Amino acid sequence: MTLTKLQEAEVCWHAAPVEQAAALAGDLERGLSDEEATRRRAEFGLNVIERRSGDSPLRVLWRQIDNPLIWVLIASSAIAIALGKVGDGLVVMAVVVLNTLIGFVQEYRAGKAIEALSAMVPENATVTRDGRQRVMPVAELVPGDVVAIAAGDKVPADVRLVQARNLNTDEAALTGESTPVSKTVDPVGKDAEIGDRLCLAFSGTLVTSGAAVGVVVATGYRTELGRISSLLEESTDLQTPLTRALAQIGKVITIAIGILAVAMLAVGMARAVSQGSTLFDAFRDSLLFAIALAVGAIPEGLPAIVTIALAIGVQRMAARRAIIRKLPAVETLGSTSVICSDKTGTLTRNEMTVTAAWTDGVEYALTGVGYRPEGHVELAGKRLDSPPEVLTRLLLHAALCSDATLREEDGAWHITGDPTEGALVAGAEKVGLRVDDERRAWARVDSIPFESENQYMATLHRRSGRDDVLVMKGAPEVVLQHCAIAPEDREKVLSRVEGMAGQGLRMLAVASRHANGAGAIHESSLWGLQFDGVVGMIDPPRPEAIAAVETCRRAGIEVKMITGDHRATAEAIGAQLGLATAGRAVTGAELQRTTDDDLRRVANETRVFARVAPEHKLRLVRALQAEEHVVAMTGDGVNDAPALSQANIGVAMGITGTSVSKESSDMVLTDDNFATIAAAVEEGRRVYDNLIKSLAFVLPTNLGLALILTCAVAFFPFDADTSRLLIPMQPIQLLWINLVAAVALALPLAFEHKEPDVMDRPPRSPREPVLSRFVLARTVLVAVMMASAALALFLWEYNTALAAGVALDDALAKAQTMAVTTVTMFQIFYLFNCRSLRDSVLRIGLFSNPVVYLGVGTVLLLHMAFVYAPVMNRVFGTTPITVTDLGFATLVSMVVLPVISLEKWWRGRSRARATAAA
Secondary structure, three states: OOHHHHHHHOOOHHHOOHHHHHHHHOOOOOOEOHHHHHHHHHHHOOOOOOOOOOOOHHHHHHHHHOOHHHHHHHHHHHHHHHOOOHHHHHHHHHHHHHHHHHHHHHHOOOOOHHHHHHHOOOOEEEEEEOOEEEEEEHHHOOOOOEEEEEOOOEOOOEEEEEEEEEEEEEOHHHHOOOOOEEOOOOOOOOOOOHHHOOOEEOOOOEEEEEEEEEEEEEOHHHOHHHHHHHHHHHOOOOOOHHHHHHHHHHHHHHHHHHHHHHHHHHHHHHHHHHOOOOHHHHHHHHHHHHHHHHHHHOOOOHHHHHHHHHHHHHHHHHHOOEEEOOOHHHHHHHHOOEEEEOHHHHHEOOOOEEEEEEEOOEEEEEOOOOOOOOOOEEEOOEEOOOOOHHHHHHHHHHHHOOOOEEEEEOOEEEEEOOHHHHHHHHHHHHOOOOHHHHHHHOEEEEEEEEEOOOOEEEEEEEOOOOOOEEEEEEOHHHHHHOEOOOHHHHHHHHHHHHHHHOOOOEEEEEEEEEOOOOOOOOHHHHOOEEEEEEEEEEOOEOHHHHHHHHHHHHOOOEEEEEOOOOHHHHHHHHHHHOOOOOOOOEEHHHHHOOOHHHHHHHHHHOOEEEOOOHHHHHHHHHHHHHOOOOEEEEEOOHHHHHHHHHOOEEEEEOOOOOHHHHHOOOEEEOOOOHHHHHHHHHHHHHHHHHHHHHHHHHHHHHHHHHHHHHHHHHHOOEOOOOOOEOOOOOHHHHHHHHHHHHHHHHHHHHHOOOOOOOOOOOOOOOOOOOOOHHHHHHHHHHHHHHHHHHHHHHHHHHHHHHHOOOOHHHHHHHHHHHHHHHHHHHHHHHHHHHOOOOOOHHHHOOOOOOHHHHHHHHHHHHHHHHHHOHHHHHHHOOOOOOHHHHHHHHHHHOOHHHHHHHHHHHHHHHHHHHHHHO
């Protein structure tokens, strides 16, 4: 087949016969010629996945600057410098630079997911060219190359198998299948999902056993691995609810500042001209007031507060085994409404476990999970004191006809060999057998290894003083064909097998017979076997995952299991996890036929999805996001990477996760435990609550400062000598309040403990505004109180100083210092009210957060330097005030404590009445 025809036909290689793949190579014995390979490489390109470059540093830096609030500050700085206020302008510009650097450091993370995908492809491959087998770089492979793969190799491209012997590949990272897949050369149906395309070996997957020869049918981006890479590039990096809300707040504040500044400019100019100032002087002075307004009203310290609060959340989550790769993910966790979880290794243990055995017409249950050899036998829900002899014989024969071994390391049990056989060995140990001892006693004389074409394994064992035993294990329908069993009994067994498989169990049958005198296994000796029974195994759910799913349900979070495993297995695990829903699990093939509109309904109503391909996971995440869900996606495989990247928060497994999944995620679980996600959600909600407390603390200060300046421009008197309007605070003093006092006091709120109902309330809606009516009302109330106190004490101090004969400039400096002191003390007392937005500080405990007192102490020391240190007086235009003045400012500021306590009491009663009425 020529390459042009190959491209036009878009051959479905898993459904194509071996002869068609051989035709692509031309000659399986000789392979392609170097000339033909060169021509095909020119047509198809190199067998590589190009690395995607992230945004440049300049682009990331520009994003930090391209913000309405930043532009207002830059304009204010430039105007101040142009008007001769160089010191004020440079300080404002320093604030811009600081905020920009904080945002830049937070965001500048180059995307490495495509690099990780490239690392999955091996560097060299064994290829037949011009009749000779040679080792050559994988990048040079082309469609039609004949390659050989063996145990331990990574598959270098998508390969159509033409010869295979006992070939098994680990496709868990690609498909989610929990056990190695047995490969054959026989074609399958065109509609077969990736996990069912048994005649293909996929690029980047690992050969666990056996050997094969195949023809390369896809390279680079045409492989399944490359297709996932393309999906990963299509995924969208979404804003978090908080960053989106803060951006909206920034726009609102910018518009409000612009309107207020224009109004202030007009009023100031009109009043100044009426006092005899020239138009230019009136414009210059009023413009300085507008700049002061911008500096005072913009919450310059808010980005730093948010970043540091999120960083504290990162540290707390790390202590709970959740590593945050991107700061906004902390807050996003708190608003998550849907968790889409992979099954294998995430919700389950990734350890095949024998849970049921049927022998002599009776079904027994085996307890104990994973490869740990502890467990017992149950019959009809009752524990048996000792296992029946027929069950012991069944599991002994199954273990003897297996090659896997168990070992204990650091208190954990691991297997060497095939996971299915490891489950059989562990099952034998759970009924009291010591498999190593039994294997020494029953020496293996001969064996026929498992081959996918035969679907069975057979072994011959000899023990001194006993009859030799021939054992066969494999697919039930195959083993039964070798048994001396009546047709009606065979149908009975197959019916039982089908029923157990319908529970999600992987079924294996075991048969045996005496074989005295046989020194080897012959084909003729494999007949007339006695049927021992069948064993059923499954990768069981983690016990803590079951509890975590219930915790999420109580918190109003929907958990959906999305797996590449079979429907029956997915439904069985889903039922054990409490995810059972009306109807059966939805498969990837069904999703493929579903329109985008219908998919939104299916995604909402279904909790278990099986046989799902990477593009299906991506569609599901997007469908849920279209329904305004905040989606967290967990996973550990390459197949999860596009959905991890698209989700609002991607959660990768740290132990079993591939490097691709980790680099595509926002958070990595170091213990691979789904239960850790519930703890992370709890921490995310705590972080969000504390950020709202910080907003409720910071915003009244900015509004209060804006009110102070607005009232001054509108109503304050002009100085009789200079005809200049009195200003209660200078721009640089406003920055001191915003960047030093407000930040130092707001940060301790990030250390507050969680609210009692943090996991007993539904996730907040993405549409729910950060500035709720309560926050707005609190902001206005506190701002009015703060502005009134500062203005009153400013005027009182100014007039008192003038009456005492103090020089005009000194009186103004003293009054401004008094105003700043009043605002600072007001902030300190208001901080205690913000430690809980609902409850009294006495109820949550005065000393439950000692960091608060560290912040208060720091601000008091800094403010004393601000008032009394000569160098600070020169920089900030302040002057020392008396102890009486300081005490008076403190006393007035304390009024906020009873007022806000009364407001909390009133809101609490209103909530109680509303609850009672409902």
